[in-house]
Amino acid sequence: MISKEKRMIAEKWFNEYFTKGNLDILDELTSDDFVYHGRNGDSSREQMKAFMQWFRRVFHNDEWVLDDLIEQDTKLVVRYTGWMTYKGGWFNIQAEDQRVKETGIMIFTIENGKVRELWCENSDAAILFELGALPKNSHQTF
Template sequence: MIKMQYKTVAHRWFNEYFTKGDLQVLDELTTEDFIYHSRRGENTREKMKDFMVWYRKVFQDDEWTIEDMIEQNDKLVVRYTGWMTYKGGWFNIPPENQRVKETGIMIFQFSNGKVCRLWCENSDAAILFELGALKQNTHEIF
């Protein structure tokens, strides 16, 4: 059974941080030395706040569903689906108020009840395809 504390953090992450863009919730949910491991390296809590400021301008009207949660020791794996409306500001993609879908998996690592590390794999390429930034019919879709 998944710890209620872990579930609460995951729901707050999506409902307050993503949907509402509440930057202060990161201070509540993460340790001071929090690290988000991305393809570009390690990112601090402050970088995550910067990301959310950008994200709220580019995507709005979010709806997130937590599909699955798996807990192992001090980690919680969350598989999620989100829908959002693109408002412009990502690469040179024109804003058309297009609704797009993101899927992904986040791995939260906890220390003393707070998130100390985070990894995320998501479907950015699929979103770019939906927005027309990737050339149509250049690869098979499964």
């Protein structure tokens, strides 16, 4: 059973931060020493706000589904699926209002009702492929 508090944090993360681009929600949801661990290194709350400003310029009409939630101690794991429309601004990829799908897993560490750390693994390469940035038939998929 997932605690109500942790479920609410995940739902606000996707509904407020991602879908609405509400930057102030990060102040509510994250601790002062919040760290996002990504493949390009660690990011602060302010860097996450800058990311969302970019994201809202590049994608719109997004919809998110929280497919699975797994809780253990202070951690909440969320497997998610999202659909969004690309409107340009990512590398030099032409925008043709392409609808793309993202899948991923986020691991939240929640302490004292706030997200202290977040890890995320997502399907950026699949999105690039859908947008035509990676050549068709250039690699095998399973």
